[in-house]
Amino acid sequence: MTTNVDVAIIGAGHAGLNAVKEVRKVTDRWILINGGPLGTTCARIGCMPSKVAIHLADTYQIRQRLERYGVGGTEHLQIDRQAAMEHVRDLRDTFVDLVLANTTDEMDEEHLVDGYAAFIDSDRIKVGDQIIAPKAVIIATGARSVVPPEWEAADGVLTVDTLFEQERLPESVAVIGLGPIGLEIGQALHRLGIDVTGFDHGERIARIADPAVNRAAIDIFQREFPLLVGHEPSISRRDGGFVVRSGDNQVDVEAIFFAIGRHAHLKPLHLERLGVPLNDQGMPLVDPGTLKLSKRPIYVAGDAVGGIANLQRAAEQGRIAGWNAVHRRQRRYRSRAPMAIIFSEPNIAVVGRQWHTLDPDRTAVAQQRFGPVGRALIMGQNRGLMRVYADRRSGRLLGAAMVGPRCEHLAHLLCWAIESGMTVDRALEMPFYHPVIEEALQDALIELREMLHAKPSRPAWRRLIPRLSSA
Numbered sequence: 001m002t003t004n005v006d007v008a009i010i011g012a013g014h015a016g017l018n019a020v021k022e023v024r025k026v027t028d029r030w031i032l033i034n035g036g037p038l039g040t041t042c043a044r045i046g047c048m049p050s051k052v053a054i055h056l057a058d059t060y061q062i063r064q065r066l067e068r069y070g071v072g073g074t075e076h077l078q079i080d081r082q083a084a085m086e087h088v089r090d091l092r093d094t095f096v097d098l099v100l101a102n103t104t105d106e107m108d109e110e111h112l113v114d115g116y117a118a119f120i121d122s123d124r125i126k127v128g129d130q131i132i133a134p135k136a137v138i139i140a141t142g143a144r145s146v147v148p149p150e151w152e153a154a155d156g157v158l159t160v161d162t163l164f165e166q167e168r169l170p171e172s173v174a175v176i177g178l179g180p181i182g183l184e185i186g187q188a189l190h191r192l193g194i195d196v197t198g199f200d201h202g203e204r205i206a207r208i209a210d211p212a213v214n215r216a217a218i219d220i221f222q223r224e225f226p227l228l229v230g231h232e233p234s235i236s237r238r239d240g241g242f243v244v245r246s247g248d249n250q251v252d253v254e255a256i257f258f259a260i261g262r263h264a265h266l267k268p269l270h271l272e273r274l275g276v277p278l279n280d281q282g283m284p285l286v287d288p289g290t291l292k293l294s295k296r297p298i299y300v301a302g303d304a305v306g307g308i309a310n311l312q313r314a315a316e317q318g319r320i321a322g323w324n325a326v327h328r329r330q331r332r333y334r335s336r337a338p339m340a341i342i343f344s345e346p347n348i349a350v351v352g353r354q355w356h357t358l359d360p361d362r363t364a365v366a367q368q369r370f371g372p373v374g375r376a377l378i379m380g381q382n383r384g385l386m387r388v389y390a391d392r393r394s395g396r397l398l399g400a401a402m403v404g405p406r407c408e409h410l411a412h413l414l415c416w417a418i419e420s421g422m423t424v425d426r427a428l429e430m431p432f433y434h435p436v437i438e439e440a441l442q443d444a445l446i447e448l449r450e451m452l453h454a455k456p457s458r459p460a461w462r463r464l465i466p467r468l469s470s471a
């Protein structure tokens with residue numbers, strides 16, 4: 001039997017659930033298909049449990065500063081990692097319950113179907129034995145962790161999909177890939193007392209394009225746990241564990257944590273059956289504004305689109321795809337000034353234009369270290385570097401990269417300023433308080449203003465003119 005609906009939404013993550021919210025305002029003939037556990041990537045394995053783990057690891061780490069504050073007995077403090085992981089799971093379950101309570105818990109069997117969807121052709125979808133014929137489709141299938149095929153489902157190999165389910169954490173871990181996941185999770189595991197070594201085949205960590213900030217970040221994190229970058233790591237089995245080699249270095253570990261990227265989860269959909277051209281990632285051409293495939297009422301939203309995964313992007317694209325699926329007048333997704341925040345300690349943040357896209361002749365770059373920043377010194381977290389970029393001609397802020405304390409907040413301030421087209425002079429007219437981390441940004445802006453207003457040094461022959469005339 002075929003079920004006819006107005007809209008089929010595939011994937012119950014933030015993108016899919018936000019799409020449903022828009023669609024159900026217009027029609028009751030919709031169906032949400034979800035394969036795997038409900039509760040969203042963000043709440044189950046992503047943003048939220050990772051931040052719980054980071055928070056408790058950072059809290060335990062504070063013991064190392066307590067003696068300086070006159071607090072004794074810190075050498076007796078110990079972490080029960082099993083209890084810590086239970087706390088992560090408890091909060092994770094709370095976040096999942098909050099998502100479910102407001103969304104899928106209220107849906108009946110007619111609207112919510114459990115299973116992986118696959119296209120039969122461009123008009124029909126199959127889920128198990130059920131065939132669905134929708135007038136419009138929203139693909140919101142998210143992304144999945146990349147694991148080299150030879151290590152898939154191997155004992156001792158972890159990803160974020162499995163980490164938070166571990167009753168017992170390993171004593172030593174090689175973190176392969178030092179992007180946002182590798183750095184956040186690697187540092188948290190290290191701070192929970194696990195022997196962590198980080199590996200990346202590239203020279204950059206956390207995708208920082210600015211070479212000075214990247215160097216500063218590597219120096220800071222390197223002091224906590226070894227980071228081996230710039231060589232392709234090779235992994236082999238040994239005595240129930242693994243040996244990982246990188247250049248001249250070799251490390252024996254109990255477990256491997258892969259964080260080498262997450263790719264759009266499209267394979268089970270069989271998009272090749274749509275009869276549209278696909279790129280080498282198996283993705284059809286999608287209008288980045290309407291999120292629609294050309295000539296088909298099929299929309300793609302969230303991590304399924306590819307690129308840098310971001311919860312706010314997934315939610316907004318879901319809302320737009322949902323609206324567009326049920327309205328003639330199409331809304332457009334407009335990407336804003338980019339912002340990426342890594343919740344390591346210190347934070348890493350990149351906003352606006354990235355280093356490699358800047359024109360060196362037109363860009364002024366101010367640099368501010370967090371070392372002498374009063375508030376950072378008070379917090380005992382004064383490691384870091386911020387670089388802020390401005391356009392020499394218009395004086396506008398262009399972007400920034402930073403590693404430092406509470407950069408999550410500085411990134412927001414800067415990103416809002418960039419998004420509103422603010423100049424350096426105007427940003428300096430804004431109020432600042434004391435003593436706050438924002439004073440680091442104020443100092444960077446003052447340096448930028450000096451660069452922008454500095455008179456260009458006059459060529460030697462021009463400097464001669466007054467003297468010649470007065471002679």
Ligand SMILES: Cc1cc2nc3c(=O)[nH]c(=O)nc-3n(C[C@H](O)[C@H](O)[C@H](O)COP(=O)(O)OP(=O)(O)OC[C@H]3O[C@@H](n4cnc5c(N)ncnc54)[C@H](O)[C@@H]3O)c2cc1C
Pocket residue numbers: 010011012013014015016033034035036037038040041042045046047048050115116117118140141142143160181265268269301302303304309310311312314
């Ligand atoms: C460890 C980690 C930390 C993160 N931290 C942050 C952060 O701090 N800040 C931030 O902004 N972002 C963060 N992200 C990214 C953020 O979580 C994602 O961008 C967001 O959750 C993606 O939502 P989505 O709706 O696109 O996909 P998902 O939430 O993954 O939903 C997709 C759903 O579709 C289902 N599905 C897949 N294929 C099919 C199919 N064929 N048929 C039916 N169902 C299917 C999946 O099982 C899943 O339930 C993090 C991600 C991870 C992994």
Ligand SMILES: NC(=O)c1ccc[n+]([C@@H]2O[C@H](COP(=O)([O-])OP(=O)(O)OC[C@H]3O[C@@H](n4cnc5c(N)ncnc54)[C@H](O)[C@@H]3O)[C@@H](O)[C@H]2O)c1
Pocket residue numbers: 176177178179180181182184199200201202204205206207232233259260261262307308309310340341342343
């Ligand atoms: N705070 C946040 O916003 C946050 C946190 C976690 C994840 N995320 C998102 O989740 C997505 C996935 O994150 P990720 O860190 O897994 O992916 P990523 O693609 O951002 O980083 C992967 C890293 O692995 C390295 N790498 C790839 N193959 C390798 C190999 N064979 N050997 C060694 N190193 C290798 C790459 O050089 C890169 O540094 C990203 O889009 C990210 O933005 C966001």
